[in-house]
């Protein structure tokens with residue numbers, strides 16, 4: 488997968504693209520992420536990327552020209568990207584959308600900023616995406632959240648597919664089971680015996696029960712939804 492990011496603050500992405508699982512996925516060539524400074528697509532001496540809103544009002548609006556120039560330049564060759572715009576009022580990002588986006592061969596993420604982008608930029612956009620009901624100083628952190636959730640789903644990026652399978656939200660949207668590692672007892676808190684038993688069938692059913700219990704406690708609507716769709720087995724319903 489290739490992702491092109493358009494932003495006025497490219498420096499914000501430096502650590503994100505170098506460290507951890509994402510950093511390895513890029514350095515190994517499994518995925519390609521290019522961050523572009525919208526300012527590099529201006530043509531005036533002062534490299535202006537924003538202007539005051541027509542009709543008055545507070546703050547600044549990102550101008551359309553530099554963004555369109557960037558889009559035209561970056562889509563001259565190769566597959567047309569699926570274009571996202573990070574906006575507080577966009578469609579709510581979730582695991583389902585992450586799975587859908589992970590199947591696209593190429594994405595472009597335009598990071599919103601200031602009071603927003605000129606409305607005409609949205610003629611380039613396939614999906615306006617929000618990571619929650621709150622406003623940030625810019626769409627760069629949401630772009631990183633989206634890329635993290637999407638890139639980890641690319642085959643080969645997460646070393647052990649098992650951890651992906653056991654991931655919260657991936658098994659029918661159920662929450663994940665509790666995890667433990669050594670030591671077996673820490674400050675009087677013991678690891679559940681079943682996990683030390685080596686009995687894989689018992690461990691599997693304990694984890695399933697924990698996952699159902701946690702989901703029922705924290706997100707009962709997920710259970711109700713699965714019941715309605717007939718996606719819970721008889722044992723799971725007991």
Ligand SMILES: COC(=O)c1ccnc(N)c1
Nearest residue numbers: 574575617618623625626
């Ligand atoms: C400027 O962008 C935002 O404030 C933003 C973007 C995406 N999701 C949000 N919750 C906020």
